[in-house]
Amino acid sequence: MSKLILVRHGQSEWNLANRFTGWWDVDLTDQGVAEARAAGQLLREKRLMPTVAYTSLQTRAIKTLHLALEACDRLWIPETKDWRLNERHYGGLTGLDKQQTREKHGEEQVHIWRRSFDVPPPDIEEGSEFDLSGDPRYAGIPVPRTESLKLTIERVLPYWESDILPRLSSGETVIISAHGNSLRALVKHLSGISDEEITGLEIPTGQPIVYEFGDNLRPAKERYYLKDA
């Protein structure tokens, strides 16, 4: 039975500062580093050793992966970085303080932007300091101007199906280090969560989630937190 481990990056500088981040590249805080190491120690303790790794093009997820793999002695496994695992693009909200945005636009509107299935935040402005379309890491990639969860799913799922799922079918133990909303996209698909119910799903930082896959390439049972196993 092959296994899939999902881990959201450890606390980032902008998680701590309560700012909308999306594709903006911020580092881990000291607490985030500790969370990532603890995730790897838990993998080692529970003897769930990844054999292949996937992550985004964003520092917080890459570092989380490396710290976790180091803690379980698996830095040597093959690893692929792909923009399709990036956090959902927060558009014009990128860089704003989440609380101040609530005060300006109201709690309800901010909740819709953050958690609704298909309402994207406003587009990022042309020439914004947070516009990453000129960043060399995204050369040749269609950098979005904003993304809803639905739009995020539209780039995460094809990548999952073409690149990651085949690794599970060949019996690998796959670890994906990614982001709150790119992982919500994946969990929605794997656990068959409806468009309405997905609004209530939160993914904590640095806490490995496990799916066990049967022969039909579908999860054999519901996901669980490794700490509870």
Ligand SMILES: O=C(O)[C@H](O)COP(=O)(O)O
């Ligand atoms: O991009 C961000 O700001 C965070 O990674 C996730 O934020 P959210 O909880 O507002 O979706």
